[in-house]
Amino acid sequence: TILKPGRRSKSANVFGILQRLITHLRISWKHTVIIVRGDSHFCSKELMDWCVDQERDKAKVHFITGLTGNSTLNSMVKSLVDTCEKEYSRYGRFVKRYHSFSYKAGSW
Structure with a gap:
């Protein structure tokens, strides 16, 4: 295999x-x-x-x-996460959303 x-x-x-x-x-x-x-x-x-x-x-x-999360990625999806949390609170059901974006980590 x-x-x-x-x-x-x-x-x-x-x-x-x-x-x-x-x-x-x-x-x-x-x-x-x-x-x-x-x-x-x-x-x-x-x-x-x-x-x-x-x-x-x-x-x-x-x-x-x-992608493994970090503070930059977390800030890029914050509004989406907030919306999902509100939807979960309102309906009591798990929420799954997909999102795409461009990201390039800075050099070390």
């Missing part, structure tokens, strides 16, 4: 695995839209740059990743 088990460490080569997997899928499904989804442990600069290149080249590879 070339899929990465969830229990593996972040240091596992997710980028290399995805490249191999997508290359293999393209043999049979040349024009299929592929959506790569991963949690924050999959999110590396190398992987994100590659995914952006795929979108730019119209390779029909898109990505959805989680």
